[in-house]
Amino acid sequence: MPFHRLIVWAGALWMLALCGDVMAQDDTTLAQSVNGTGYRLGQGLPLGDTGFTLGGYGSAQWQTLEAAEPRIALSHFSLFLWWEGNGGFKFFSELDNEETQNDRDVDQDGRHYLSVERLYVDYSFSDALTLRAGKFLTPIGRWNQVHADPLVWTTSRPLLTREFFPDNATGLMAIGVVNLLGQPLEYTAYLSGGAEVRPDPGQDPFTDACGLRINLPLGSNLQLGFSAASFRQADEVSVRKHLAGVDFMWTLHGYELSGEGIYRRAETSPQQLVKGAFVQGVVPLGLHVSAVGRLEATSALDQNDATRRRVLGLVYRPDRAWSIKFEAVRDSGAGIVSNGMLASASVLF
């Protein structure tokens, strides 16, 4: 694994950071000049007084992995369109011209497709209860709900967020914030009957699912999350799976420590027991550059060994809207092995 390349990339990144500081001064001018239109990069474009807002993100990815040709691809070009009036209704949609990250039923030429990532209508009765109907991101753990490239610290996704459950569900959801012993507890409960709108060809979609997630802030720096779900998937519709997960995130002055753990068992197939966890740390280095490291482990009862992944990278993130990432990935064990380097540039617009 060419870890020495990381040093070369680090130097290049540092140069970019220096250039970026100069560019940031121009960005201020740019932001001011376009303020008259109501647009700022990373905050969407309000469409007049209609209540509609248009936004999105794009990302390009470069990867060189063992046993694969180096490749550059536009991994995502995603458009958000949402409407919110003064009443309780809200509409949200996300269309994504994406390159699927999973290998199921796809070949190298068939990875790009137009995905309906999210398409739903909300009605808010109060802060404690909003009902959502449509297609939404599966609320298991923290990563899956903010998995877009500009929002996360690495180009690669943690294995457990890709392999243990589908990204999306179509159905009904209840969302709210309630007071628990003086703390604002956020909950999400959902029910899906399958019938996925434009399912990702690389994923095994739900045929039915129900679940609950709660998120509890503990002070201003720490959040704890718990997820539980029961579901069946299209590939093995007779097998019901039960999943439990825990996650946390701690942040302070640019430092970040987060992690997720998942345990999933199959009701009628004991050998399908899988579990996994990751922990990720972020350390600010200055000049808008942060170092990121992640350790992952997943294991399945029907495999003899666990899969372990180590990710080490640098991220240049000058503001809310855009970022450049470089990382080295090293896998070991029984699962999918993808040692190599990844890089990406992404912008939230």
Added chain:
Amino acid sequence: MVGGILALVASLWSAQAFGEESGIAIVMAPNAVPGHVNRDELALIFKRKKRYWESGERVQPVNLPATHLLRRAFTMQVYNHTPEELEDYWRDQYFQGVLPPYVLASEEAVIRLVSATPGAIGYVSACSTDHRVVVVLRLEGGPACGH
């Protein structure tokens, strides 16, 4: 000696009598005041987690620019974070179709908008408040008046 003590007493009295105020005043329109607003509710309001008053009316929080000294003091008081440290939060919220509170350029603009907008809530220096708004909560800190 006696003169000095008298001068000290006089200065303390005048400060009390003329109500020299300091701190950050959380303000709303006089005819749109909820029962109370506490610090926890304020934290939820300016993160757009609390979106409705008890009357069912939409909460309309109003911010000052991120570089404004009062905004920085307010954010530190309420969240123990700088506005820059909340950027990650707002990036995540944007992905869910939730935008940060509306930003106005000055405290006077905040008072004007809050006094004229049902459900609006903002913050100004305590010494900037006047009859157009009522103070629903007072926080410590903030730049000295005139800054």
